[in-house]
Amino acid sequence: DYGDISLKDIDQVAKSSFPLCMRHLFDKLKEDHHLKHGGRMQLGLFLKGVGLNLDDALAFWRAEFSKKVGLEKFEKQYAYTIRHNYGKEGKRTDYTPYSCTKIISSTPGTGDHHGCPYRHFSEENLRAALGTMGVNSRAMEDVIDKVRNRHYQLACTLTFEALHGMPCDAGINHPNQYFSDSKKILQ
Numbered sequence: 001d002y003g004d005i006s007l008k009d010i011d012q013v014a015k016s017s018f019p020l021c022m023r024h025l026f027d028k029l030k031e032d033h034h035l036k037h038g039g040r041m042q043l044g045l046f047l048k049g050v051g052l053n054l055d056d057a058l059a060f061w062r063a064e065f066s067k068k069v070g071l072e073k074f075e076k077q078y079a080y081t082i083r084h085n086y087g088k089e090g091k092r093t094d095y096t097p098y099s100c101t102k103i104i105s106s107t108p109g110t111g112d113h114h115g116c117p118y119r120h121f122s123e124e125n126l127r128a129a130l131g132t133m134g135v136n137s138r139a140m141e142d143v144i145d146k147v148r149n150r151h152y153q154l155a156c157t158l159t160f161e162a163l164h165g166m167p168c169d170a171g172i173n174h175p176n177q178y179f180s181d182s183k184k185i186l187q
């Protein structure tokens with residue numbers, strides 16, 4: 001219901017329409033060719049939600065992970081979870097992408113990259129990440145102000161508005177909603 005994305009568009013779409021939590025996981029995956037379990041779940045279910053089909057999802061994770069752990073280990077150890085997330089293995093549960101509330105209340109440990117950057121990044125790292133996204137300095141101060149008052153979803157909403165030059169009256173309450181609202185504006 002969020003429209004389909006295909007593998008060839010994914011880098012461009014990640015830059016233009018992923019919320020910071022997913023952009024961060026995406027960039028880390030490309031950088032490290034690896035993500036720990038919490039990150040694989042958070043990003044993997046988001047990608048399912050934006051319409052990446054199972055074959056493309058397998059190709060996407062395989063391309064990165066095989067650079068780090070090799071193809072054989074990827075197939076043995078990681079491919080199952082991806083199929084599982086799509087309800088193709090195990091209990092065939094159809095896993096639902098995580099909401100902001102769930103992500104904000106998660107507790108990432110050392111080496112984890114999941115979670116909500118507005119909640120879990122240091123201010124310094126958050127400023128750097130927002131700068132990379134293209135948030136200007138005036139909007140940046142408004143975002144940081146919301147973060148200091150622990151209004152993480154409002155901070156994300158202000159980021160959305162700064163990057164799209166459009167109001168987001170409903171506010172951001174789900175990463176997949178951020179994505180679909182962005183696509184509506186950009187296409």
Ligand code: SF4
Binds near residue numbers: 100
């Ligand atoms: Fe992601 Fe929600 Fe945090 Fe935005 S507020 S970065 S969409 S978890």
